[in-house]
Amino acid sequence: MARYNAKESEKHWQAEWETRALFATPGHSDKPKCYVLEMFPYPSGRIHMGHVRNYTMGDVIARFRRAQGFNVLHPMGWDAFGLPAENAARDKGVSPRDWTYENIAAMREQLKMMGLSLDWSREFATCDVEYYHQQQKLFLDFYKAGFVYRSEADVNWDPVDMTVLANEQVIDGRGWRSGAVVERRKLSQWFFKITAFADELLAALDTLERWPEKVRLMQKNWIGKSEGLRFQFSLSNGEKLDVFTTRPDTLFGASFVALSPDHPLTQELAKKDAKLEAFIAECRKTGTAEAEIEKAEKLGYDTGLTAAHPFDPDWQLKVMVANFVLMGYGTGAIFGCPAHDQRDLDFARKYKLSVTPVVVPSDADPKTFDVGKEAYTGPGKLANSRFLDGMTVEQAKAEVAARLEKAGIGERTVNYRLRDWLVSRQRPWGCPIPMIHCEKCGVVPVPKDQLPVKLPEVINFNVKGNPLDADTAWKTATCPACKGHAVRDTDTLDTFADSSWYFTRFTAPDFDEPVNKAAADYWLPVDQYIGGIEHAILHLLYARYFTRGTAKLGMVKVSEPFAGLFTQGMVCHETYKDDAGNWVSPEEIEKRDGKAFLRDTGQEVTIGASEKMSKSKKNTIAPETIIAEYGADTIRWFMLSDTPPERDIEWTDAGAEGCWRFVQRVWRLCTEAAGLAAPGTPVSADDDVSKALRQATHKAIAAVTEHLEHLRFNSAVAQLYTLSNTIGASDKANPAARREALEALVLLSAPMMPHLAESCWQALGHDRLAAETPWPKFDPALTASDSVTIAIQVNGKRRGEITMAKNADNKDVEAAALADEGVKRALDGKPPKKVIVVPNRIVNIVV
């Protein structure tokens, strides 16, 4: 029999599946539903190994569930708005639309070569007019419901490109494209009021049982709930000042009050105080980069004002402006308690402010306790605190809160680190925000019957700033309210908005409203979502928020979009560098004896660490090259083998060859097996070889099923290797047992190597496709053997083993154990003190 021809076979079966529309999901079905989704790709133009890994895993689950009898939804689409298209447009003079759709066409072909069981009839791109049309409706619904608001905010402004930049696009304080120093600028921007859902989003994390603990924790930290007290100081100029603290118990340790440089009061004072204005400017120079903050010195400026201690009007605290107080958290003002906060301590030492410990550890003497250079943040008893003395931290917190609440100048509050989501982008390749600005009427939503607000056919990039803003014809609009002259909002929505509801849209992609409730309620939540850990916070949090928003509006039933989440690891490869220190790609090298040499010159190159595949390190492997060489099944099998799916996997040529060998091996087993029983022949096993083979078969079915249920692809793969080894060694088994084993091998590997499975299934004489064949069932009676091997330990060390009938009497087991030669030798005639028998497992003899 000829070798397996992956190239021909794969093309053939892909066409066959398509002709039969096997993976188009019916709207209604009596079967239980299962929605399997992988994070949709950005259409960069070609798929990379990360996509291959991601979509292979999703496909295995989809095919596995389908075989198990689920009604499976497994769609694919394109996260198609965003900067790369604009950059390509600028650099190559093409339209971002053409560039994007050409990329989509190219990537669609590549994905199809992988043999994924996708329902392509539901495909859409977020840059499709129809998609962003629906998204604009959704935006207006959110606006109407009060989920969207417009506000002035500090943003990263690139003065050369004349645009706002995302935080990630600011590198060392400079715009990543222009290299210009980024300014902070106050601009009117649109926000989604995600903070209104902060508590829900936090609380519901506990219900997401099939999410990685790590992701839930990251979201929890990001939301950053802290409970504390907000209270008022009366200032010497007669004004009131709100501060937030999580440590009201340390109020008698206060030695100053500090304002953020951006605090309204600071701004007001600066108008009459040039030195303060200069100080504020100085503070702004410090970037937000981690390294800078690390080194940044605490800076302060004495405003000359004082604040009265809330429990003692005669106790006046200096009001300082301090660079370490952030306007974006709490109230932008704090009281400083140096003894119990490191930042306050650094500040107090520098400006010679008092340091009074008020919480003293239980093993220290309150009279002599000194914090030195490190603030004490641990537990203890209150001291130097008048009526709080002797209390625990918790008691004191409650007491202070109660007293200030009673006095009407304080209130227990909850503060979140989470900020509202700024969604305005001064970018032309995005979903236009459907709003109109009228001089008379202010901000007016575009009426729904005037939607969509379409992007212009031609976007001119030869302008400074946002091309939409420069496009007068596009920008000009009629005010829907007064019919007067008005202009459109020229900002587009953050592309994270596009990806925040696409999974809902997949449930009814052609519906003429954003959401078809019946379809959404049937399919949602997504049963298994798969993607990279890099989306642990942003995308997954936004999607959760959007779903809650749509649920509040009655558009969907569920409030959590993803019941199961899996975050897969990255794909890595060795790195190579030549003598000059330049990265060298794997294609340029040749390996001999564990060393690497340039293919052209024979010069040796240094082998570096295995790192995430990236263009910059030149350590990428193109999936299409591998598919062309070995076929899709081999690359799929590799992605699932050996390494657990959540960990980083290293691509190696040797590993790929190993996978290719296995493909051939399975093919050979199926095609070279002479004298198999006819399909459907009842299986019986009288001889030992056949019995053992049947047992191996049914054990494999049970194990592979179990492993796939839990996404342990690597363990499922190992089981299939074991089964194929057993089959290879069982040619003396009877024809029906061998058929049973081979059919199990084929069907169990079908989700992972679907094309090979079809070819083998056909070779085994079946007319129906493997993809249409139900998942094999195992007979529990056959997975168990009637005898067990029991290890014998003496004092915890293994000294022998015995084979016993299953569930043999403990006394018999003990007797057999004591009779074992190795055990006798180890006992050396000494009588056992105690014998522990764990049925069917182990015996431990203690002497």
Add this chain to the structure above:
RNA sequence: GGCCCCGUGGCGGAAUUGGUAGACGCACCGGACUUAAAAUCCGUUGUUCCGCAAGGGACGUGACCGUUCGAGUCGGUCCGGGGCCACCA
């Protein structure tokens, strides 16, 4: 600085949840087939010691300590690697 995760052969990694550590794959080595190679098949492979051999002993899951008849698994301390957040009051 805070929070979290992970350390098992030459490598990727298994190990019913406290019960035979190293399944399975890669690599290596030996053998078969072949004129030869490729392909394929069979076998060996944690370290170390004793033995001509059959076989047997000791050590072994980052380190140390503890709990237990029994620890890769549970607890403590430390070492090493990684992640997320971070002047968040």
